[in-house]
Amino acid sequence: MDCGGAVPYLGKDDYERMLALAVAVLESRQPETVWRLIAQELLRTLDGSVLLMKDEEWTPADGAVRAWLRDASAPVEPVGRTAGFVRSGYPFATHYGSRTDREPRTAAQLVGERAWRHSETASALRDSFGTRHMLGLPFPDRDGAVRGFIVHRSGADFDARDLHYAARVQPLLSAAAAQCRLLAPRQPAGAPGPAPATGGLTPRETAVLRTLAEGLPATAMARRLGVSVRTVHKHLQNLYRKLGTADRLGTVLRAQELGLLPPAHPPAAAGTPR
The missing domain is CATH 3.30.450.40 (GAF domain)
Structure with missing residues (x-):
C-alpha cells in the first residue's frame, strides 16, 4: 500500500x-x-x-x-x-x-x-x-x-x-x-428496583475500584485488567477526583458509603450470631 x-x-x-x-x-x-x-x-x-x-x-x-x-x-x-x-x-x-x-x-x-x-x-x-x-x-x-x-x-x-x-x-x-x-438511558421513574449506583464512574474505573478494594498493587491490577500500569494510575487519579478522596483506603471507604462497593462486613441476618 x-x-x-x-x-x-x-x-x-x-x-x-x-x-x-x-x-x-x-x-x-x-x-x-x-x-x-x-x-x-x-x-x-x-x-x-x-x-x-x-x-x-x-x-x-x-x-x-x-x-x-x-x-x-x-x-x-x-x-x-x-x-x-x-x-x-x-x-x-x-x-x-x-x-x-x-x-x-x-x-x-x-x-x-x-x-x-x-x-x-x-x-x-x-x-x-x-x-x-x-x-x-x-x-x-x-x-x-x-x-x-x-x-x-x-x-x-x-x-x-x-x-x-x-x-x-x-x-x-x-x-x-x-x-x-x-x-445513555437512565432507569425511568417508577421502574422496579433502584438503578445500580455508578457514582459517575466509567465501567473501567469501576473495574479498577473493585481491584483496589482487594488490596492489589498497581502491577497486579494492570495484569488483572489487561492494561498498563500507567493506565491504572490514570484511572486511580480519576477515582480520587470523582469520589473526593486522596488515597486508596479513603477511596474504598467512600465507595462503600456510596454503595459502589459492598460493605467490608455485611450486617448479619436476624437471628444469626455474629
Missing part, C-alpha cells in the same frame, strides 16, 4: 457528508441511532464490509464490542472463535496502548503486510467475514485509553485517501461518542 506522495484530496461531497452526520448526531436522542448513523457513513465512505466499535478501553479482558455489517441496520454480536480475536483488537490495541499516537493506521502498516496476512486474527476474520484488511480509527481521547472503530474490508487495502478521510472524521467520532455517553 502506497501512502506516500502528495496529500490526498477530499471533495466537497466528503465534507458535506461529515457536516450532515454531525447535525444528525446532535439531533439524535438515542445512542443506538447515533452509532447506526456513524456505522452507515463509515462503511459507505470507506467501502467497508464490517465495522467494529468499542467505547471502552480496548483490552481482551472485558467490555462489549459492537459490530455492524454493510447491509445491516442493527449491530451484530461476534461469536465463537471470532469473538476472541475481535476482543483482542490485534494489532491496534497493542500499538495504540503503548504510545500516544492516535493516527489512523492499517493492520499492514503496523505489523507488515506478510505478518498480518498470516496472523491468526486475519485468518479468523477471513473465515467469518470474508475480509482481508483492517483500518484502526481510534478516538483521540486524552486519558490514554484506547477506544474507537476498526473497519474491515475485502478486496484492495485502504489507501492514502482512506487514511486522510479517517483522520479528518476522527474529531467528529470522538464528539459523537461523548454525545452517546450523555444520552
Whole structure:
C-alpha cells in the first residue's frame, strides 16, 4: 500500500457528508441511532464490509464490542472463535496502548503486510467475514485509553485517501461518542428496583475500584485488567477526583458509603450470631 506522495484530496461531497452526520448526531436522542448513523457513513465512505466499535478501553479482558455489517441496520454480536480475536483488537490495541499516537493506521502498516496476512486474527476474520484488511480509527481521547472503530474490508487495502478521510472524521467520532455517553438511558421513574449506583464512574474505573478494594498493587491490577500500569494510575487519579478522596483506603471507604462497593462486613441476618 502506497501512502506516500502528495496529500490526498477530499471533495466537497466528503465534507458535506461529515457536516450532515454531525447535525444528525446532535439531533439524535438515542445512542443506538447515533452509532447506526456513524456505522452507515463509515462503511459507505470507506467501502467497508464490517465495522467494529468499542467505547471502552480496548483490552481482551472485558467490555462489549459492537459490530455492524454493510447491509445491516442493527449491530451484530461476534461469536465463537471470532469473538476472541475481535476482543483482542490485534494489532491496534497493542500499538495504540503503548504510545500516544492516535493516527489512523492499517493492520499492514503496523505489523507488515506478510505478518498480518498470516496472523491468526486475519485468518479468523477471513473465515467469518470474508475480509482481508483492517483500518484502526481510534478516538483521540486524552486519558490514554484506547477506544474507537476498526473497519474491515475485502478486496484492495485502504489507501492514502482512506487514511486522510479517517483522520479528518476522527474529531467528529470522538464528539459523537461523548454525545452517546450523555444520552445513555437512565432507569425511568417508577421502574422496579433502584438503578445500580455508578457514582459517575466509567465501567473501567469501576473495574479498577473493585481491584483496589482487594488490596492489589498497581502491577497486579494492570495484569488483572489487561492494561498498563500507567493506565491504572490514570484511572486511580480519576477515582480520587470523582469520589473526593486522596488515597486508596479513603477511596474504598467512600465507595462503600456510596454503595459502589459492598460493605467490608455485611450486617448479619436476624437471628444469626455474629
